[in-house]
Amino acid sequence: MKTHLQEIASHFALAGPVLKIDSLGEGFINDTFIVRTAGDAPDYILQRKNKTIFRDVPAMMENIRKVTEHIRRRVAAAGGDPEREAMTVVPTLDGKLCYLDSDGEYWAVTLFIDDTAAYNRADSPELARKGGEGIGKFQAQLADFTEPLAETIPGFHNIRHRFAQWDEALRRDAAGRVGELPEEIGWIEARRAEMLAFWSLVEDGIIPTRVTHNDTKINNILFDRQGEVLCAIDLDTVMNSTSLNDFGDAIRSYCNTGDEDDRDLARVGLSLEMFRAYTDGYLSQRARQLAPSEIDHLAFSARYITFEQVLRFLMDYIDGDTYYKIRYPEHNLVRTHAQYRLLESMEEHYPEMCRIVCDTAAKYR
Numbered sequence: 001m002k003t004h005l006q007e008i009a010s011h012f013a014l015a016g017p018v019l020k021i022d023s024l025g026e027g028f029i030n031d032t033f034i035v036r037t038a039g040d041a042p043d044y045i046l047q048r049k050n051k052t053i054f055r056d057v058p059a060m061m062e063n064i065r066k067v068t069e070h071i072r073r074r075v076a077a078a079g080g081d082p083e084r085e086a087m088t089v090v091p092t093l094d095g096k097l098c099y100l101d102s103d104g105e106y107w108a109v110t111l112f113i114d115d116t117a118a119y120n121r122a123d124s125p126e127l128a129r130k131g132g133e134g135i136g137k138f139q140a141q142l143a144d145f146t147e148p149l150a151e152t153i154p155g156f157h158n159i160r161h162r163f164a165q166w167d168e169a170l171r172r173d174a175a176g177r178v179g180e181l182p183e184e185i186g187w188i189e190a191r192r193a194e195m196l197a198f199w200s201l202v203e204d205g206i207i208p209t210r211v212t213h214n215d216t217k218i219n220n221i222l223f224d225r226q227g228e229v230l231c232a233i234d235l236d237t238v239m240n241s242t243s244l245n246d247f248g249d250a251i252r253s254y255c256n257t258g259d260e261d262d263r264d265l266a267r268v269g270l271s272l273e274m275f276r277a278y279t280d281g282y283l284s285q286r287a288r289q290l291a292p293s294e295i296d297h298l299a300f301s302a303r304y305i306t307f308e309q310v311l312r313f314l315m316d317y318i319d320g321d322t323y324y325k326i327r328y329p330e331h332n333l334v335r336t337h338a339q340y341r342l343l344e345s346m347e348e349h350y351p352e353m354c355r356i357v358c359d360t361a362a363k364y365r
Contacts, residue, residue, distance in 0.1 A: 009035050009046055011092050011099045012109045016041025029053060029236070034112060043112040044090060048105055049098065054236060057106040059150035061097035064235045065089050066149065067211065071141045071231070084113055084224075085231050116230060117223045122254045125277035127218070130229060131254060132281025134221035135213060135246050138232040140285045142211040149211065149239050156214060156237065157245045159199045159308060163192065166315050175320035184333075187340055188311050198297065198304055202242050207293050212241045216250040243294060247282060248301030252309065252342065254278050255302075261331065262338045269345040272352060275302075279360050287364035295361050299353035306343045310336055 005021040016037035024034045024045070035044040049057045068089055072082035082088070088111035092099050098108045122128040155161030166188065170178055178185070201207045213220070214237035222230040255275045258268035279298075287295075316323045317332035326332060346353070 005033060005046065008099065008101060008107050009044075009109070011107075012044075012046075012090055013093055014041070014044060014090065014109070021046065035109070043114065045110045045112050047108050047110075049108055049236070051104075051106055054152055056150065056152070057098055057108075058096075060152045060236055061089065061108055063149045063152060063238050065097055066147050067142060067145065067235060067238050070145050070147075071138075074141045083111065087111070087113075087231065087233055087235060113222060113230065115225060117225060117227070118219050118221070119223075120219050122218045122274065122278075125273055128254050128274045128277040129281035130223065130227065131216075131218045131221055131250065132278040132283075133285055134223075134229040134232060134281075135216050135250060136282040136285025137229055138213055139210065139243055139246065140289060143289050145211050152237060152239055156239070157241060157249075157305070157308065159195045159304070159311075160203075162308060162311055162315075163196070166311055169315045169318050173318065174322075175318060177318050177320075181314070181318070184314055184336060184340075188314065191307055195304060195307055198300060201293065201297070207242050207244065207297060208291055209240050210243050211238065212243060212246050213238055214241065214245060214249070216246045217253045242301075243286070243290065244297055244301035245305060247298055248303075248305035250278060250282075251275060251302035252306045252339075256342050258338065258342075260338060261335045263334055265337060265341045268338050268341040270302075270342065270349050270353075272349060272356070275349075275353060276356050276360075279356055283357075283360045283364050287361045290361075295357065298357045299350060302353070303343060303346045303350070306339060306346060310339045310343055313339060 006018060009018050009021060014035070014037060016039055019036045019038050021033050021035050024032045029050045031048040033046040035046050037043055049060070051057055054060050064087070068087045071086040072088070075082045075085045089097060090109040090111060091097060098106045100106055119127060122131050170185070202209065213232055213235065215234060220234045221232055224230050251270075255271045255278065256268060257271050258264065262268050290298075313324070313332050313335040317330075317336060321329075321332055324332060324335075
């Protein structure tokens, strides 16, 4: 394997000879490695991109190139360091953004940003605020971005598309489980109209479409050693959608008092303290750029994204667990129940969430 990785790395325009290549992290989507080089040359991140999830890797890499080059220009204009405050895509020796090996696998390289900190979980309001600042900063840097972007995952966060998949899953009943799930199916159907009404606002342009990250968990933000935000990373899902998706997905991740697959539903709920902190960090960067329709629906976006995840976990359980990796037979059903409890908590706290958004937006506008 190491010899194969050395051969792959040799196709990229690296600044120095490769010393060694080691595995990095435990990514669920891509295989990631760190490339150590000799002398004063920088190190690099080498990734095998998941062509099953990303059907057009070259188009995805073109999205990343466009976005990162735009951010690098913005950072440089502000007197910052583009090498540290933005991702840098490293091309192949023949100028391409990815390399296709003899097995039909796509590989890509980015500059490794050293002397940084990353976190797998936001365990304090202070860190939650910084996470909100990081995603807000990313979106703000791209507020004037006008180039077209490819849709790397068709229908991502599009609830009309998800309901079409849902209806087909119910009809197909591939694992013979539909009859066991009248209550859970009822949870989905009871909210169908409300969720489609929200998405109609996006389709009709009332809620604008912007450049979004679409995977806003905190380990996709790099911090310096002083705890300040450097940049957003892992841009495979960057594309055009509503900014609200990034906010809602972050709240689902940051503000859950339990685990995504918690069996103890008494532990699961929305932390208003973490919600307030993340909202403050996010709106410190974005309040002056967002339209009134976005501010008005910011709190709802957390319910929307969490609902979508309830639907997707339950749909995968109905389909026989073909999408998400599971550790035991009922894992997707456990995930469904835990996410639904989080959704219920959001619904219970929704008036307070709206007040927090309103007050915080007023502070920064």
